[in-house]
Amino acid sequence: MTPILQAENIEYTFKFRPSFFAAKSIFELGPLSFSLNTGETIAIIGNNGSGKSLIAKTLVGAIQPQKGQISLLGSNENHANKKTRTKTIRMIFQHNQSIMNPALSVGSMLHLPLNLNTSLGYSARRAKIEQTLLQVGLLPEHYHFYRDMMSDGQQQRVAIARALILDPKIVVADEPFAALDPSVRSQTVNLILKLQKELGLAFIFISHNMGIVRHISDKVIVMDKGKLVEHGNTQEVFKDPQHPVTKKLVDAHFNLVSKHFEST
């Protein structure tokens, strides 16, 4: 496996007011380091407010870390170039509902990233859009659909299509499964597994769903109060969690699972 992304000692600090009258607090993310290989999946877990979404945002460049660096490896293009970065790393956001513009058709929404980041002509773009729609399990007809005509699951697929349309090497996703129904969730999981197998897609995702984390990730990163407290091979972390936070999350999950098997 070849490393494709490397995060070295990234740190991000910001001040915020928890409430109007309270004193300012400081949130410190990191320092944290990890690397991602082609075709690999890393899951980020941890309690609410532990900094998981911040990591995702720094990876896609929505936030600039004050210290350390994130480097994209394995391609000889200029990494400082923002365009290259947008093409290589794509993000699927947490609430696709609010991201998906109700006034735009699926087609125009997918033309946009192609317009901004490629020099493809109209018909080439149309062909690419059609291919991507099929790839995520939608139909060419969906080109003409608007948000309100689609179910949650279909909207989620549009969000995935928008991430995939630039043929990225890495996809970062914040809770991609939380809003999905069981049957659509399995379809999405299968889609990601397929893309990894076929295209060597690397995938980083944040999730509370420990069953899915355990099933699809190769490595896990456990966050607590902005710090990386555990990092390792998924199967090993689930078998033998080291940090108390990890223990709690893993135990709680296995308790639920074992109660299920006791009761059936």
Place this chain on the structure above:
Amino acid sequence: MALLEIKNLSLYIPTGTEQVKALDKVSLTLAAGEIKALVGESGSGKSLIIRSIIGALPETWSVKADRITYDGQDLLNMSRNQRRQIMRRDIAVVFQEPTSALDPSVKISAQIQESIPDEFIDKGFIWQRWKQRQQISISLMHKVGIKDHERYLDCYPHELPTDISQKLMIAMALASEPKILITDDSTRGMESTTKTQILRLLSKLNKTKNLAVLFVSHDLLAVTNMAETMTVLYCGQTVESGKVKSLMKKPLHPYTKALLDSAPSFQVSLPPKSELIALKGTIPTLQHLPIGCRLGPRCPNAKKECVVTPIPRKIHEHQYSCHFPLHFPNVKGPDKEVHL
């Protein structure tokens, strides 16, 4: 006798020119002290059932049902006042979005106080009544496992962590000492530790107060940890219901089977990163409902008979609506199964 009984409830929603049948002959019962799960995907009609129970539906929608009763009393044909009384005292609902159900501009202490029925407060001077309300509020918070009440009473809703707001919602729902608690998707998006706490809390209330709980969710792991019985809903139709144990062991309906298959935690020997079994397609919109069995277009077992809506059938306590159930029950030899 069932504490809450819904028999053949259909709900019609007008959309432009036509009416859509959002709920199609849904039946559901809840006994006193029972925990029942209502399971179904997004858009299957779970929240519509709740709204039909509490009577919070727009005037233009029409409800048809053989009956909806609470404790033997007909909810559909009683006066508004009587119905409101039952909703105020006996049936409490915790809604899906805790932060939107709480008033963002009012402090927590005031919101809890508000939820305590006047008749619980003895007459007295205004400050004595206030004190009484404050005491009840604090004991309600303790009851749902919020120990450091001081820390939260003076907060506004947005200042609370999600687990605390969910617990507060439950505390407020319990203020009237209801017989039935309905929780709408209260563990969605929670991490496993918080989820465990909420589930424990509900089970405890059920045991100590004999509270009946209708647990609405599509989180199967939570459901099997909580509920004795479950009803599965697909696209506004009840597809299967019975003991959680028997549905998990031997689902008769293809949709229930698909639901179970979708949870990787339930598959004992599933190799990591292997493909999950999934139904094709997605739940149709109300405007494009298939005729007959609504699972039809997605069902791996569908045959031409399925264009006729299957009537509910019952074996023992297990009810299902499917022309070709997965484990065909053999009446003479209960150990033998025929796979269709």
